[in-house]
Amino acid sequence: MKKVEAFIRHEAFEPIRMELLDLGFPSLSIMEVKGSGRQKGITERYRGAELTNYLRPKVKIECVVASGDVQTVVDTILKHARTGSIGDGKVFVLPVDDAYRIRTGESGEETLQAHPGAAADAERVA
Amino acid sequence: MRVKTTLARGAAIGSAAALALPAVAAADSLEAYNNGALPDSVAINSLWVIVAGMVVMFMQAGFAFLEIGFSRGKNAGTVIAKILTNFSIAAIMYSAIGFAFAFGPGDVIGSDGFFLRDYGDPQETFAVMGLSDATIESKWFFQFAFCAVSLAIVWGTTLERVKFGVYIIYAIVFAGVIYPVASHWVFGGGWLQVNVGMQDFAGSTAVHMIGATGALAVLLLLGPRRGKYGANGKPRAIPGHNMPLFGLGVLILWLGWFGFNPGSTLNAQDGRFTEVLIITQLAAAAGVITAIITAAWKTKSIDIGMAGNGAIGALVAITAPSGYVELWAAPIIGAVAGVIVPLSIYAIDKKLDDPVGALSAHGIAGVWGTLACGFFTSPRLAQYNAFGDPDGGLLYSGELTQLGYQALGIVVVFAFVFTLSFGTFWVIKQTYGLRVTAEEEDAGLDISEHGMYGYPEQFIPAPELVGYAVAPGSRDVPAPAPSTREVPAS
Numbered sequence: 001m002k003k004v005e006a007f008i009r010h011e012a013f014e015p016i017r018m019e020l021l022d023l024g025f026p027s028l029s030i031m032e033v034k035g036s037g038r039q040k041g042i043t044e045r046y047r048g049a050e051l052t053n054y055l056r057p058k059v060k061i062e063c064v065v066a067s068g069d070v071q072t073v074v075d076t077i078l079k080h081a082r083t084g085s086i087g088d089g090k091v092f093v094l095p096v097d098d099a100y101r102i103r104t105g106e107s108g109e110e111t112l113q114a115h116p117g118a119a120a121d122a123e124r125v126a
Numbered sequence: 127m128r129v130k131t132t133l134a135r136g137a138a139i140g141s142a143a144a145l146a147l148p149a150v151a152a153a154d155s156l157e158a159y160n161n162g163a164l165p166d167s168v169a170i171n172s173l174w175v176i177v178a179g180m181v182v183m184f185m186q187a188g189f190a191f192l193e194i195g196f197s198r199g200k201n202a203g204t205v206i207a208k209i210l211t212n213f214s215i216a217a218i219m220y221s222a223i224g225f226a227f228a229f230g231p232g233d234v235i236g237s238d239g240f241f242l243r244d245y246g247d248p249q250e251t252f253a254v255m256g257l258s259d260a261t262i263e264s265k266w267f268f269q270f271a272f273c274a275v276s277l278a279i280v281w282g283t284t285l286e287r288v289k290f291g292v293y294i295i296y297a298i299v300f301a302g303v304i305y306p307v308a309s310h311w312v313f314g315g316g317w318l319q320v321n322v323g324m325q326d327f328a329g330s331t332a333v334h335m336i337g338a339t340g341a342l343a344v345l346l347l348l349g350p351r352r353g354k355y356g357a358n359g360k361p362r363a364i365p366g367h368n369m370p371l372f373g374l375g376v377l378i379l380w381l382g383w384f385g386f387n388p389g390s391t392l393n394a395q396d397g398r399f400t401e402v403l404i405i406t407q408l409a410a411a412a413g414v415i416t417a418i419i420t421a422a423w424k425t426k427s428i429d430i431g432m433a434g435n436g437a438i439g440a441l442v443a444i445t446a447p448s449g450y451v452e453l454w455a456a457p458i459i460g461a462v463a464g465v466i467v468p469l470s471i472y473a474i475d476k477k478l479d480d481p482v483g484a485l486s487a488h489g490i491a492g493v494w495g496t497l498a499c500g501f502f503t504s505p506r507l508a509q510y511n512a513f514g515d516p517d518g519g520l521l522y523s524g525e526l527t528q529l530g531y532q533a534l535g536i537v538v539v540f541a542f543v544f545t546l547s548f549g550t551f552w553v554i555k556q557t558y559g560l561r562v563t564a565e566e567e568d569a570g571l572d573i574s575e576h577g578m579y580g581y582p583e584q585f586i587p588a589p590e591l592v593g594y595a596v597a598p599g600s601r602d603v604p605a606p607a608p609s610t611r612e613v614p615a616s
Contacts, residue, residue: 011568034587042569044586045577055587 001096001109002070004077006061007035007089012081013059019076020063024114026121028063039087058089064096066112155261170394171260178389178399179268182275185382186213188375189278192438193285194580195372196431196482198364200570201286202580208281208290212297216274219301224273225266227306229254233317236310242266254315258392268389272333273305275386279337280547282484283345286364287352287567288560290575292344295554296547300340304546308336308539323514324535325503325528327402327449328390330495331536334442336543338489341480343547348560350479352567361475369430376434380410383441387448402448406441409448409460413440416464424472431483432468438487439467443495447502449511450519455502462498463491496536500529 008016013030020028034055041054065073070093077091101111115121158164190209194202216224222241229252230236230245239245239252248262255265277300281293310316312332318324326332356362366372387406388399417436421429440460447459470486478485505518514531517523554560561567566574570585579585 042573043577044573044579044582046582051586051590053586053590055590057585 001064001099001112002067003062003064003094003096004070004073004091005094006077006081006091007033007037007058008061008077008081009083009087009089010057010059012077012089013061015080016061016077019080020073021119023072023076024116024118025063025065025069025073026115026118027112028061030062031060033058033060037087037090056087064099064112066109066114069112069114165259167395168259168261171258171392172264174394174399175258175260175264175268175389175392178385179264179271181382181385182268182271182389185271185275185379185386186278188378188380188382189275189282190375191371191378192375192434193282193482195368195370195375196366197285198570199367199581199584200572200579202367202572203578204290204571204575204580205285207576208293209278212277212281212293213274215294215297216277216301217270219298220270220273220306221266223302224306225269227303228269228273228310228314229265230310231315232310233321234311235307235316236314252315254313254319255392260392265392268392272309272329272386273301275382276305276309276329276333276337277301279334279484279488280340280344282482282488283341283478283480284348285351285481286571287562288344288348289558289562290571291558292551292554292560295558296340296344296550299546299550304340304543304550305336308332308543311542312535312539318535318538319513322534323528323531324496325450325499325508325511325514325532326446326496326535327511328387328445330442330444330446330492331539334445334488335492335496335536336539338485338492339540339543340547341484342489343544344551344560345478345480345485346548347551347555351481352564354479361479364481366431366481372431372434376437380437380441383410383445387445390449398449401453405448405451405453405456406444408453408456409444409463410437410440412457412460413437413443413464413467416461417468420465420468424468429468432471435467435471435483435487436464439463439491442488442491443498445492446495447498450499450503450507450514452502452504452507455498459495459498459502463494466494467491493536496532497529500526500532503528 020026034057036054036056039056041052042056044051044053061077063073074091074093082088098107099109099111100107155164155168186209190205193205197205225242226239227236230238231251231253245251245262249256249259252262252265258265277297280296280300281288284292309329309332311318312324312326313319313329351364354362354364383406384403388403391399391402393399413436414433417432417439418428421427421432440463443459443463444456447455451459467483467486467490470490471483474480474485480486499514499519501519501521503514503519503522505516505522508514508518509516515523515525515528517525517527519528520526551560562571562574572578572580573585582591
C-alpha cells in the first residue's frame, strides 16, 4: 500500500481526475494549498507600495493505492501535470501501514482495489 | 409611409418651440434672470433633468456591482477600473463631439454644438429637445449619462478575459461616433425618428440595443472564457462569486431607471414624468415575477440571477414604450420580457459565453421593447410626443404602420452599430489584441492587468500578507517575538 501525494497546477486536476476515473481509481482527496518551489513569486502593487508573494496556490492530490497500482497513478499524474515550465509541481510516494474500510470493517489491500466501473458510475450520478 | 407629414411635423415642432421659448444656455439664463425675464419653468425643468441625470449616472455603480457579482473573485477589481475609465472617457468624448453628432441639426448626423460651444440658440439648434425649456447644460448632462450607460452595457460579454486597453480604444470610438450617430437617428432628431417615425422614448434601441450590439460584436471576436465549454462542446457553469453584490447592482440599476425613463420627458411641468415612473415600476415588477416562474419551470429552481435579469430585461423593454403607452400596457410589456430573457439566456449560453446575460437583457429585451411601441402606443401620446403614426400602435389603429417603423429602425441601427463595432474590434484584434494570455486569464485580470487583487486575503497567504515572511535566500530571518499569551504545555 502506498500513498501518492502530488502538488500540481489547478488546471491539471481535471484531466488527471478524468483519467484516474477511467482507470478505476475514483478515491482521492484534494486540498487547495499554498507553497513555494523554484517558481518565481508574483508582485502585487497596492497604491505605490509593493508586496511580493512567494507562496503560490497549488492543488494537492492525495490517494492511497495498492502497491501494484502506484506506477499507473503516478504516470497519469505526470502525463497531465507536465507543461515543461517551472511550477509544474512534485509527486511523492509514501509507504502506508494499513487501511480500513469504515463501512464494513475490512482491512488491508483489498479495501484499495481498483474499480474498473468507476467512470460509468460517476457518469450515471451526473 | 408618411414621410412628408412626419418630417413636416418634426420641423414644425422645432420652429414652434424656438418661437415660444427663450434661448436657454447657462450664460443666457443668467442674463435673463438679471432682467427678470427668466421663467420659473426653466429652473423647475432643469432641476428635474439634472436630478434624473444624476440618478442615471449612479447606474454606473449598478453595472459595476452587477458585473462584479457575476465575475469570479480574481476578476473583481478590474471592473471598477473599467467603469471609472470608461465613464470618464465618455464624458470627454461626448462633450467634444458626441453631443453635437447626437443632437445637433441634421438628418443623418448632427452638425452643431461641438465642444458645447457656438451653437447659437439651443432651442433651435437642438430642436428635438425643444419641448422642454430646461437649460442646454442639464440636457447635455442627461444625454451624456445615457451614452455612458450604453457604453457600460457593451462590456458585459467581455468579462474575465479582455485586455484593458480594448476598453479605452473602443470607448473613444463609441462615445465619439458610434453611439452619437446611431442615437441621433433614433431619438436625436435624425431620419429614423423624424422621417420614418420610429418611436423610442428613452432608448430601448438607442441605448440598450446599441450597447448590446457592440457587446455581440466584441464577443464574436473574443471567444468564450477558458473552461466555459467542455471537450464535448457542452456549456459549463462558471458561477459568479457574489450574489449579494449582483443583487445590489440590480437594485441600483432599477433605481437608475427612475431617472432614465421619467427623466426623458426633460420636463417636470407637464407632470408626465410621474406616470412614466409608475409605468416603469409596473413593467419591472411584472418582469421579475415572470422571470422567476420561467426559470423555475425550465430549471426547477428559483434562480437568483434570473430574477435580476428579469428585472433588467423588463426595464429595458419598457424604456422605449414608457412615454408612449398607457399604464395598463406596462405590466404586459414587462411580463413578456421576463419570459423572453431567461429563455434567451439559456439558448445563447449554448454557443456564446455571455457572463452577465447582456445580449438577452439589453439586446433581445431592447428589440422587444422597441417592437412593443408598434403594438401598444396610444394615439394621444403619439400625438403629444409628435413622432410616429398619430393613430397609435396595432392595438389602436389596427394597422402595422408603427410596427413597421419600429422594425425598420431596429434593423438599421443593428446593422450600423454592428458593422462599425465589428470593424473597430477587428482592427484592435489585429493590432493590439483583444484577449489576455491563457496564463493571465487563469491568474485573473486583477493581478495580471492591474498588479493587485480585488480580495488580497483570498490570494495572498496570511504569513506573507502581514509581512512575517522573508524573501527566499535571505539570511536575515527575524526571530518570532514571544507572545505573552503563550503558555508552556507543562
